[in-house]
Amino acid sequence: MSTPNEQDRPPGANGAPAEEGADVQAALQAAEARALESRDLYMRALAEMENIRKRASRDVEQAHKYAVDRFANDLIGVKDSLELGLLAAGDPQTLRAGTEATLKLLAKAFEKNGLTEIDPLGQQFNPEQHEAMAMQPSAEHVPDSVTQVIQKGYALNGRLLRPARVIVAKAP
Numbered sequence: 001m002s003t004p005n006e007q008d009r010p011p012g013a014n015g016a017p018a019e020e021g022a023d024v025q026a027a028l029q030a031a032e033a034r035a036l037e038s039r040d041l042y043m044r045a046l047a048e049m050e051n052i053r054k055r056a057s058r059d060v061e062q063a064h065k066y067a068v069d070r071f072a073n074d075l076i077g078v079k080d081s082l083e084l085g086l087l088a089a090g091d092p093q094t095l096r097a098g099t100e101a102t103l104k105l106l107a108k109a110f111e112k113n114g115l116t117e118i119d120p121l122g123q124q125f126n127p128e129q130h131e132a133m134a135m136q137p138s139a140e141h142v143p144d145s146v147t148q149v150i151q152k153g154y155a156l157n158g159r160l161l162r163p164a165r166v167i168v169a170k171a172p
Helices: 004-008 016-065 069-087 092-112
Strands: 115-118 130-137 146-151 153-156 159-162 164-170
Touching: 069 092, 092 115, 130 146
Parallel strands: 130 164
Antiparallel strands: 115 153, 146 164, 153 159
16 A cells, blocks of 8 residues: 555656656657658648549540540541542542542541441331431331431441431331
């Protein structure tokens, strides 16, 4: 049992309470050091996340701005071909050959960039890809099949850009 005088003594008078105080002080300093280190790591992670967010935002902005860059470069050759065709428009055969070459260039540019043509002539009518302009009685075509394509449709990488406009057969 301790006497009242022992409890009233300042720490360090007999050695034991001073050691406990030193241990607590050391533990406190170690905890403060870990807290500062954790705060530093948190601040660095926060800054890195902000940099990633800004970089991603900038990349998305650039992607939107230059999304058609490759396609535009392919179309420049088509325009050049059309201009040359206009300059050489004297002979109908030359004009036709130039127009066919230009159409091939355009088809190649479409293909390179994932733009596909929808030409459903003779196929079953599909309302997801075709727009029926009229129904026409026909004994020679299967009902609900496409008998005539008024305007071809187009899809970009599998997504419909414009449906094909068609005339659909119906039973006579």
